[in-house]
Amino acid sequence: MIDKLIKTDPLPVTLETKVESVLGLYLDMGLLRIPVVDNTRKFCGVIRLNKDILFKILNNGGKAKEYLDSKYSTIYLNDSIESIDWKKETYLPVIAADGMYQGYVVEEDATNFIHNYQKILLKTIRDQDITGIVAIDQSNRITFVNRTAEKLYGLNNIKGKLITEVNPQTMLHNIIKSGNSLFSITMKLPNGTQVLADFHPLYENDEVIGAIAFFNSIDEIDEVLKKSHQVMEIALNSSYDGIWITDNNGKAIYINDAIERITGLRKNECIGRYSQDLEREGILSESVAMKVMKEKDIVTILQATPSGKKTLVTGTPIYSENHEISFVVVNNRDITELTALRENYQKSQILKAELENLKTKLKRYEEKEIITKSKQMRKILDLVEKIAPLDSTVLINGESGVGKEVIAKLLHNLSPRSKNGRYVSINCGAIPSTLLESELFGYEKGAFTGAIKEGKLGLMEQAHNGTLLLDEIGELPMDMQVKLLRVLQERKIVRLGGTNEKELDLRIIACTNRDLHEMTQQHLFREDLFYRLNIVPITIPPLRERTEDISGLLLYYLDIFNKKFKTAKYFFSSGHGSVWQVFVAW
Template identity: 50%
Template sequence: MDGVNLQKENQNLKDVNRELDAIIENSYDGIYITDKNGVTLKTNSAIERITGIPKEYYIGKNVKDLIKRGILKNSVTRKVVEEKRTVSLVQNNYEGNETLLTGTPVFNENGEVEKVVTNIRDLSDLNKLQIELRKANQLNTQYKKELERLKNKPDQVKGIVTKSKSMKQIYDSATRIANIDATVLILGETGVGKDVLAHYIYTNSNRSQKGDFIKINCGAIPPDLLESELFGYEGGAFTGASRDGKPGMFELAHKGILFLDEIGELPLSLQVKLLRVLQEGEIQRVGGTKPKKIDVRIFAATNKDLQKMVEDSDFREDLYYRLNVIPLEIPPLRNRREDILPLIQQFLDEVNNKYQLNKEFDYDLQDFFLSYEWPGNIRELFNLIERLAVTSREDIINIDSLPEEYLTTNKLTANVIVPLKEAVEMAEKKVIALAAEKYTNTYELAKALNTSQPTIVRKLKKYNIHLK
């Protein structure tokens, strides 16, 4: 090789070394090169950032000496030479930061380890990033839950309208107590939506992921059957009982919520057993001998005055206070008229979709809806809307389509002059109809209206009014 080519080759070698030095020097990770004996040949400035010790300090030093001085805790170089393969280990450096050391062997022509190139990565930044990512994920989960809560605010949930201040307060309270495992007593007139509120609380609680929402109407089941429905029974406990027995509502609601509707109708004998469940968290099947632990949250609802029932000894005082831990009272529809028009639109949309209709209410009919007293509350409103939608021939429904009993009420409230006898009959019909919503037999009705039972029977027939 002549002098010119030799000089050129030498220049090329210098260029390659300079590029290699630049690559090593500008690496974000620490680069640490030793010979097979562990003597440091080369390193870069990143090692100073990672360890806090200038890179010049390492040159010529043996890793054994660095370990003795506490700068290193373990030698990856020695393991690479012994095992003749790439080795990784994690250790804390001189400043206490966690680092990942990866040693890679460089072999000579005889297959022997000649040098060891160690890559040093500071894990503290990565750990910080992981912590920040974990926090971000937690926040993201919280934001998702909050967005879901906002998206499912009561005034946007099917069947629930809370435009009025009173209803917003009730559903705000319901949201707050959803995951508090205390008994809830929901009060309100017939048809105000007590079961809807109960199911809303369940849906927004952790129990909705663990157990079922079980509802039982305490007034709809004969007293002699109610006990077995609530607590279940063992096989052969009574005539006609299944040989295998049957779980009751409490067992079916395990880990979930049991909604006791019309709790005021619960017989005194069963009130004692319910009190035991609330106190001890266990039930005993009819015909059984061993109590069984259950995890059930109790919701109760009634349209009756339980305090008065306690005074009259019709309801146990101790049970009343056990149930009345978190009372929520839903106001009647006539006391929250801001909710009426949104409810009308919601119910009409549901009915139109159900029956493939395209019905609308004119202004006068909507005005009637706003002024009517709604003794049956939301249930009555929905039933009337459905009735009008399916029976009216016109798509635009007016006030003349109202059933006769509503037209009579409308005349009484619209300052219309009618014959005195007709006015008396209309007023009488309205009073009897309102009382019939509350009382279940003619004896109670006659007593409430201070008249005789035969008179009530005759008037009911005359005005075509039916008791519930």
């Protein structure tokens, strides 16, 4: 509240201000201190206008910094008025936490403020209607009495009278003699009013100078407690959760209305009964209150009620001043709907995962890339679905025409790379070895005679963030095998004729109809490259080993040719010599 007392006029002076120019202003206002700040308004100190300083200023003049007292006491904005130590000063500058000057406070204003505050406080205590207050001095005369005390005594104007005249049974004069306090003493006033009182000695300089009593009507206390109990009853019964309170022996002393709704138990059948008995009789499946008293801590369990509801039950111990459990408050929350929602959510997540799996499989068939009924191919397709999201290098083996590139495309289409990157393929056996390096790695402008003058982007760079298929990898020349191995290890390339390395993020899939492992034994294929490529091997069986797929392929191509040539041909399949059977047996 210091801000209410701050004065800002006149303004402070700066270090460079000529003191004689402002001296008259301060003296006219009766101020014998001049606050001094720097150019940022940060407080630097004061000029004390005592007789010696005044003489020097009047004779010599000069700047404020020449007369500065930088150690002068200050107070802060957040200081309390009562805590100010004036130290024979009647003027104190006020500064903020960052040292900025805010103004000044004079002792007279602070003293008046405290005096007025105490008057208001005393009047409030005197007029308040809750607690009676009586104070006496060493001569046992009443020095202070509030309106409630006079009301409880049934008397008026008792200030100045001897306390023994007003109340012969008082204990206040004994407090002066003993110097000790007494608490929660029940006593009867002369008019028969029962009160609960506390008594305390009043000290000054370690000497008892009087005593004070605080007392309340027991009837009023009972009324307040009754109202509090009613409010508590309303509050507890308005709770959606069930509340069950027991004493330290497990005896139910309170049960709210929600317990009946949640558990189906009747309050009047449970209040006054012990938890252990209810548990033994099967009314409660498990007593949380008894577990709390055993473990001396908060306990939470899941419980099924007789009505079939699922509940979350939490017992909380309430401790006495001796750190012993006095009561246990049990909170019973119906989670039947929440449990059902959770179970439905879990089922929905399972169904969602199954749906996504079905969508993936449907996508495969909608693209009409895979037509199969054989168990061998279904196992391969399941493996493709599992490894598609990964970046592992895949080596696809199989005879010519079994669909190695179809599987490679499917790996790309089912992977996250299909969203941001391209699927790029190259047949290593169809490009002359002299051109293979420039096709794969690209080249800079002027790299060789006949090169495009702007240079060329290689297939590996085109597959950045996507998938690169190296078909017929077994035909790759030995010198190119070394360069491919470096790409697999470092994921970096250098264009032909260039010097700068380019980092690549791509997945490599290789296909071959040759036995690469046998080729490594014959030193026709690098063994280290083989193991780099053979991270996930997939071998596609030929159609002769999965004849159950022939019928599907026949129908697929028959449909294509019927649409192309606008015909309506079909396979006549009755009898053992039909075209259909010939194809299957072929």
